[in-house]
Amino acid sequence: MSSQVRLRLLPGARCLFDEPIQMKVSGLRSRQVVALRARSTDERGVVFTSLATYRADGSGEIDLNRDPSLRGNYVGVEPMGLLWSMRPVTLHKRFQKTNSLNPHVVKFSVHEQEGEGRMLAEAINERFLIGDGVIWCPVKEGNIRGVLFTPPGAGPFPAVLDLYTFGGGLSEKRASLLASRGFVVLTVALYGHDDMPRNIGEIHLDYFEEAIEFLKKQDKVGSKGVGVLSLSKSGDVALSIASYLPDVEATVWINGCCANTALPLYYRKKQILPALMFDVNKIIPTESGASMVKYGVNNPLAEENKATLVPIEQAKGHFLFAAAEDDLNWDSKAYMDEMVERLKHHGKENFESVCYPGAGHYLEPPYGPYCPSSFHGLAGKPVLWGGEPRSHAAAEVHLWKKIQEFFRAHLSCDATQSKAKL
Missing domain, CATH: 2.60.40.2240 (Acyl-CoA thioester hydrolase/BAAT N-terminal domain)
Incomplete structure (x- = not known):
């Protein structure tokens, strides 16, 4: 040297x-x-x-x-x-x-x-991944399994439920970084974490309702409702949470679907949405060894699949839709356009949308390594995620800032409400 x-x-x-x-x-x-x-x-x-x-x-x-x-x-x-x-x-x-x-x-x-x-x-x-003074606290209360991140200071702070992806286990990265920016954030696992089952055959909104109630009770939370942050499969779960559950003021949907996918959705022991399924014959193999699964999802707008569409016009809160135009996991841009048209048709103005040309599926907090392909749990094989590295990196920088601005704008904080819990 x-x-x-x-x-x-x-x-x-x-x-x-x-x-x-x-x-x-x-x-x-x-x-x-x-x-x-x-x-x-x-x-x-x-x-x-x-x-x-x-x-x-x-x-x-x-x-x-x-x-x-x-x-x-x-x-x-x-x-x-x-x-x-x-x-x-x-x-x-x-x-x-x-x-x-x-x-x-x-x-x-x-x-x-x-x-x-x-x-x-x-x-x-x-x-x-975690700022000075941010409190990391594992949560195992009732059915909830996750981690709660609380910023330093008296607050009050807006509250966010982070549904990172629909993979097994738990990811803390996005939640801890968001808490470092002044939000109380609960990230939860759905399966494959702690004493939870390794796989599931259905999703229950009751679990997320319990998580939202837990989050609202935290001493430093000042927002009357909560925000929900999603990505990929958890995008349609977030849409359903916003559409069927109260107390959701702001929902961020990133590269997801407009319909309930893969697993039927239940609430209070009743099925409320069937699952939009996939056609494995439409998965395209490539020379790299990774497949393109984008066209494997059945069309949610086909008459036989319309029952899977999430009724987002019922939602009381605001939406931020973010779609990568080169997403090769599924057609996020088309799904976003469908949701925008649906809300406009119902006279709704409670949304904003942003598109990222050249970006791929995994839009995450910025400055991590870009991922062109990796193993897909549902497909059971490596798949292509799409995107061009430079454009994808720029999209992550822009979106991360926009998410924080969106939550600050729509999660109203009331100091008196926070004090009442103490």
Whole structure:
């Protein structure tokens, strides 16, 4: 390692997962061409790496906020490109960071271009999922299994129920980051966590009703109702929660369906929506080994499937619909358009929508590795998620900010209500 070359991370080497950093290299020769690398390991032991080539200026300095990558995993001026362009060394692996208590650790390094690429400098970036003072509390009360995140301070804070995805187990990443931004957030598992069954054959809204009641009783919660945050299959669950249950003021739907999919939906021991099913014969295999499942979903607007449509016109709260136009999991943009038309038809103005050209299915908090393909639990095989890395990364930055603005706008906070619980 060269003693004079220095790699700096500004404003510091420790930050929250969703915060940008500035990378600067100094001490190089004038106009020297070097390789910048990033490497990290997720909680399942999968290694992710990225590589980009840069040319120093006349003073021997590189600033990723100013200077373009000449080649590598991305080209052009992309200050956070080394993070979002990281790829798994094993095909069809998705970056897994579900435990909020351990930071995402990334090693950045500078290497000579010639020979074997001798390392000239390195720096470690610790990207925390939970902010200072945020309280992490596992929840095992009644039927609820999850984790509650409470921001520091007296509050009152708006409350959000996070339905991360419909995978088994529990993911804390999005909930902990949202709590770090000033929300009381409860993330819940539906199956496969703690003492819950490993698989389920139906979904019961009663579970989410219980979770909402639990959330509303928290001392620091000041919102009269709650927000619901979803993604993928949990998108249609969130629509049903907003349509059938009281106390939901704001619902964020990200790349989901407009109909109840895969499993029948029950409430108070009665089936309220049948399941929209899939046609495996319409799944398209590709040379990469991952399949495209987008066209495997039956048409919810076909006469025989209309009973599966979620009656979102019944909802009292507001909706934020976010659709990636290159989602290869299912046709999120078409489903969003159908919901917008449905609400307009019923004279509703309680919604806003946003489209992201070039983005794929997994729109998450920003600056994590982009995922083109990974194993799909329902399909039982690797599938393509779609998207182009640069456009997808930009969409995540925009959407994450928009989600927070949406919840702050529609989750009214009342200090007197919070004090009444104390």
